Amino acid sequence: xxxRRWRQLGRIAAAxxxxxxxxxxxxxxxxxxxxxxxxxxxxxxxxxxxxxAFALSTPITFALRTLPHRLRRILLALLRSRLxxxxxTAPVVLALDVGGMYAFYxxxxxxxxxxxxxxxxxxxxxxxxxxxxxxxxxxxxxxxxSPPSTRTRLIVLLLAAGSHDLLAxxxxxxxxxxxxxxxxxxxLGAQIMFYGGDVVEVALAVLVLANxxxxxxxxxxxxxxxxxxxxxxxxxxxxxxxxxxxSPLPQPDDPG
Amino acid sequence: MAESVPDSSRxxxxxxxxxxxxxxxIGVAAFIDETVFHQLLHWHHFYDKSTETAGLxxxxxxxxxxxxxxxxxxxxxxxxxxxxxxxxKRVWAGGFLGWGGFQLYDGLIQHKVFELHQxxxxxxxxxxxxxxxxxxxxxxxxxxxxxxGGARSGRARSHRS
Numbered sequence: 237x238x239x240r241r242w243r244q245l246g247r248i249a250a251a252x253x254x255x256x257x258x259x260x261x262x263x264x265x266x267x268x269x270x271x272x273x274x275x276x277x278x279x280x281x282x283x284x285x286x287x288x289a290f291a292l293s294t295p296i297t298f299a300l301r302t303l304p305h306r307l308r309r310i311l312l313a314l315l316r317s318r319l320x321x322x323x324x325t326a327p328v329v330l331a332l333d334v335g336g337m338y339a340f341y342x343x344x345x346x347x348x349x350x351x352x353x354x355x356x357x358x359x360x361x362x363x364x365x366x367x368x369x370x371x372x373x374x375x376x377x378x379x380x381x382s383p384p385s386t387r388t389r390l391i392v393l394l395l396a397a398g399s400h401d402l403l404a405x406x407x408x409x410x411x412x413x414x415x416x417x418x419x420x421x422x423x424l425g426a427q428i429m430f431y432g433g434d435v436v437e438v439a440l441a442v443l444v445l446a447n448x449x450x451x452x453x454x455x456x457x458x459x460x461x462x463x464x465x466x467x468x469x470x471x472x473x474x475x476x477x478x479x480x481x482x483s484p485l486p487q488p489d490d491p492g
Numbered sequence: 493m494a495e496s497v498p499d500s501s502r503x504x505x506x507x508x509x510x511x512x513x514x515x516x517x518i519g520v521a522a523f524i525d526e527t528v529f530h531q532l533l534h535w536h537h538f539y540d541k542s543t544e545t546a547g548l549x550x551x552x553x554x555x556x557x558x559x560x561x562x563x564x565x566x567x568x569x570x571x572x573x574x575x576x577x578x579x580x581k582r583v584w585a586g587g588f589l590g591w592g593g594f595q596l597y598d599g600l601i602q603h604k605v606f607e608l609h610q611x612x613x614x615x616x617x618x619x620x621x622x623x624x625x626x627x628x629x630x631x632x633x634x635x636x637x638x639x640x641g642g643a644r645s646g647r648a649r650s651h652r653s
Contacts (some may be wrong), residue, residue, distance in 0.1 A: 394553070394560055402552030409548065434559065441560050444565035453572060 247293045254289035256279040261360075272417040276425035276432070283337075283362060284436040287367035288375070292443075296378035321381040326392050329373045333366040334399040341403060346413035370396060375443040386448045393444065395439040404430035501572020502576050509579040510639075512568040519562020520587070521594035522555070537651075549600060558594070587639035592631025599625040 258281075260266055266278040296315070300308055314320060322328055340346055340359060349356040371380065372391050384392070408426035416422050450486065572578040599621065 242647055390560065390564065394556055397556035397560070398553035400552075401555050402548055405548045405552060406545075434555075437556065438563065441563040447564055449567055449571060453574070456575070 240301065247298075250289045251293035253297070254286045254293060257286035257289065258364075261286070269436045272421040272425035273428055275416075276428040279363065280432040280436070283363040283367040284433065286438060287364065287371040288440065289464060290368060291371035291374075291378075294376075294378050300379070315379060316381065323369060324381050324384075326373075326384065326388060329369050330392060330395055332362075333370045334396055336362050336366050336402070337403055337483045341407060347415040350415075371440070374440050375447065377447075386444065389422060389444050390441075393437065393440055396441075397433070400433045400437070401430055404433065504579045505575070505577040506571055506579050506582055507573075508568070508577070508624025509572060509582035510586040512528075512565050512572060513583040513588075513592035514593075515586075516563040516569065516583070517565075517587040517592075518594045519558055519565055519590075521591045521598070522558020523562060525598060526558070535551070547602065554594075554597070561590075570592030581638055585635045588631045588635030588638065590635075592628045592633075592635060595628035595631065596625060599628055 261278050261282045266274060266281070296311070299311060303311065340363070345355075345359070349359050370392075372380070373384065374393055404426045407429070408423050411419050411422050413422075416425070569578070569583065
């Protein structure tokens with residue numbers, strides 16, 4: 237099978253995983269998450285795993301390729317809009333994702349969602365969409381208004397992951413969210429969020445760096461071909477080889 | 493892979509090798525802390541009742557920074573190897589510095605200042621604390637020694653090929 241075919245299969249697998257996660261969060265036993273440990277599992281699937289899977293399935297690229305002309309133009313206009321530009325900046329991504337989490341678990345908002353189904357749906361939607369925004373920002377391969385550098389992506393990941401770990405420990409230490417259930421349940425849920433979050437965050441880090449490694453590799457090969465052509469040309473014209481050929485290999489977009 | 497590249501573009505990446513080592517060292521220290529002391533021995537606790545919020549902030553970001561470091565460090569090492577510009581001695585120097593530095597931060601600031609958790613419970617801590625922090629100091633010392641020696645032999649390992 238060719239590389240292109242494999243990539244296609246990978247995208248289908250990612251989309252299936254994302255849909256599977258969403259389906260699991262919307263059906264019992266997770267949908268009526270009565271205990272906080274179940275809520276934690278549901279939260280991980282809805283706000284972290286499903287968004288990452290969808291980001292990897294590159295749905296925007298797929299839509300741009302297959303949509304009819306008029307709809308494609310609307311989508312392109314949306315992607316280039318000021319809103320999309322604002323949404324894909326680091327402070328906004330972090331505020332929506334981390335801010336949303338803190339607001340939900342540290343305020344009475346958590347218990348309020350148990351009494352109002354519409355509020356619950358709204359919070360679910362926010363968690364999922366904010367998770368999508370973060371995943372797209374970090375590892376998305378769809379066209380973006382202004383793609384951030386690898387260094388910026390890593391800083392955003394560190395801030396988001398650190399805040400996530402901190403929130404889980406706060407919940408464990410202070411038995412939060414209020415009215416979330418028994419202390420044992422809360423602490424079990426907080427640990428699920430802490431360690432489950434770690435797994436997804438490590439996966440995100442590996443993907444950010446893998447993208448960097450692949451892109452730098454392409455640039456490296458390109459420079460090597462240039463050097464080779466220069467050397468061949470010199471050999472043909474009988475010119476003496478200078479001590480240094482061209483510039484040193486580029487090290488663009490340094491992650492460290 | 494890079495036969496056609498002239499040697500001059502393969503100058504040993506001295507500073508980059510050191511950074512790579514430091515990142516991997518920090519990651520290894522964090523990894524040992526998490527797997528051996530938290531998960532296997534159960535000496536460390538997930539949370540100690542005396543922890544202040546400042547301690548939790550430090551803990552959260554150092555925990556996240558630890559595994560992020562090892563991922564970034566390993567990819568940077570792969571990149572150095574691909575370019576054939578690794579200065580292996582600097583990687584080791586950085587590794588010891590990163591490991592010792594993280595261990596010392598954990599031992600002095602996180603265990604003692606923030607009282608996040610202790611090394612072990614229901615035992616006399618002095619010996620444990622001394623062993624923990626002295627081993628960290630030894631790592632830093634070793635890293636510094638390697639750093640001094642490295643100045644003389646800053647040769648990329650692939651220059652042999």
